[in-house]
Amino acid sequence: MSNAAPVSRRRAIALAGVGVAGVAGVAGGAGALIQGAADHASANPGAAAGAVPFHGAHQAGITTPAQDRLHFVAFDVITKDRARLVAMLQEWTAAAARMTAGHDAGVFGAVGGVPEAPPDDTGEALGLPPSQLTLTVGFGPTLFRDAQGRDRFGIADRRPPALADLPHFAGDALRPELSGGDICVQACANDPQVAVHAIRNLARIGMGVVSVRWSQLGFGRTSSTSREQATPRNLFGFKDGTANLKAEDADLLRDQLWAQPGDGPDWMTGGSYLVTRKIRMQIETWDRSSLAEQEQIVGRAKGSGAPLGRRQEFDEPDFAAPDADGQPVIPETAHVRLAHPSRNNGAHLLRRGYNFVDGSDGLGRLDAGLFFIAYQRDPRRQFVPIQTQLSRHDAMNEYLRHVSSALFACPPGVRDAGDHWGRALFG
């Protein structure tokens, strides 16, 4: 494997194509190709088109500055054969290392191999740069024991205590077919075609071993995971993730994000726990509410993102400040208050959710909202208490419906070419 190659194989093939056309002197065709290459380059310049290292102490795609696009998939494992499952995880790891570096999924390339066999890459990302693709794997509770309590693959005793089933929260309207899953893969990239290509090729490689349970496309990251990124806006039109845990917060990452030695089984040390929630927003109702009401619900100004009563987005909220009537400027039921670490025993989350629009709902409304993604050291002390409080008191609930929920243990990073996804878990 040569992930460090400065020009990706995919790109090299595309450039070679231009060269051939040019030599052949097909003026129109060559011109179009060359212009097109430039066109693509300018749409994805520099860092946004580059590669994120795959190997490391932690998995990429967690503290990596949040890319613009998401394709998330949850798989059911449909084999009972542990060896086949492990072999697939090995094959996936090799493909993931190749694809995140901008190469094809398979060793022959999109159009390589023999004509009589299916191609070992599906081809739709041919010529596209790596686009900061990251692939992050996680293992769900049902991989350890099925609904009947059976130890499916001999790893039931390795289930981390922190991977405890989430409780029911007030107002949950979960659809089982969109929830849970044995294995998840989060693909983030700055080009959706690259993210979709990666998931699709993993599904192709996993044929007969795993089956797609549910999948979700997202656009427009709704959080920053680095101070180098501007705070984006969610579909309520508000800045989201101002107070998010960020890559630069070294002490908080240790205390709040990464599983530490002694937290649970060794195979998870350096990993993180992932909660996903698909949250449908009632945007038509929201759009009929007044600006003042929206700001009272969120607890921030819509334009600047500043906490109510303060001036700047990154000012600390003053939860004690009264208004002219002696009421708190930031209402007791405001989202920013209820979610704040000071109200949750100091609990933080590293969020990297995405907006979604899944067409319409058959009732004249857009099926839109937030695909919430949060990483943390222990959901029992972070997501669960925070969501318990929000689900009971958050004024925003009137406009939200949680339709999907899932929980995964994301192991530490793949160390090198000899390591693979699940090696410590199954080893």
Add this chain to the structure above:
Amino acid sequence: MSNAAPVSRRRAIALAGVGVAGVAGVAGGAGALIQGAADHASANPGAAAGAVPFHGAHQAGITTPAQDRLHFVAFDVITKDRARLVAMLQEWTAAAARMTAGHDAGVFGAVGGVPEAPPDDTGEALGLPPSQLTLTVGFGPTLFRDAQGRDRFGIADRRPPALADLPHFAGDALRPELSGGDICVQACANDPQVAVHAIRNLARIGMGVVSVRWSQLGFGRTSSTSREQATPRNLFGFKDGTANLKAEDADLLRDQLWAQPGDGPDWMTGGSYLVTRKIRMQIETWDRSSLAEQEQIVGRAKGSGAPLGRRQEFDEPDFAAPDADGQPVIPETAHVRLAHPSRNNGAHLLRRGYNFVDGSDGLGRLDAGLFFIAYQRDPRRQFVPIQTQLSRHDAMNEYLRHVSSALFACPPGVRDAGDHWGRALFG
């Protein structure tokens, strides 16, 4: 209206925010904002972030070089009041002119107006550049007469003969709730958040007059509409749209794209007819087929996109060339042969479709495919005969299912600030 302003209002607000933070000396916050702005600028530099003129002889979004992202919506008109419908179209036009120039949908801006009223912009595109947003409107057959044959708005006699209901095609598996519609709006942009924002605000403005019937997000344009663009790949992994009608083909655009004087009612002269088809691809089955079979089905090489038997993508296919066994190199059932103008009385289409992934289908498969969009002068002589032939003979049909179909008459462009969508139709 000042669409020609070099810096958009949205952008001006965002930049103002940076300035204020900088002056206030909130080092962390200001740094984050400034970095963020640069981050956004580099992800959407130059032309890709700029504005496409809204006013003109033809609507933008047809020959405009295909942007990277789509949000398409079909509305049902739910009022019986013609005056309300026309008033909404006027309001839509003003909002479309503003949004395509990178401004907010409403005159007060995202956070303007009075606190007691809902904001006149939903806010999620605040700070984002125009991103080459185009908004293209079309009118469906049911706007002229409903299913019971009633003249709903006194325009039944203005229905163009070319807006004839599409016939049933072999293999159609259309879902009525995803098909048809009284009015469509195609939003294309290089940022999905900008496209979604535009559709969402038009739906908000139209509340009580129209209701969302269906909507579709797309990524990864599957055709080029200009020789300046590289040919992209669809989810079969093949280059798509090599032989597409392009903006530079002036004579063909006149003959094949734009309704000409005498073609039908005057209000459509300079307009074009739009056919959309949501085509689900059986990608898991496709991925198990051999490279040779895939290339025989398409009639092109997967890598280069060259017609079988030729060298370069833009080489003309040689449909007469035999292989070593005396059979045609390009099979009789190959897609490229059946769709070629030479097999369809010279008929061309201007396609600007998009790839889609709508999650999964509950059967372990990705719900993915092509949202086909084609503009033309007269579907009776273009899309209908081509699709009739394809639906009967195309070897690709084994891997396709058409689940949605719609037809719209897209009028000529809005001439100036005194003109509006539907003015000639309802005038």
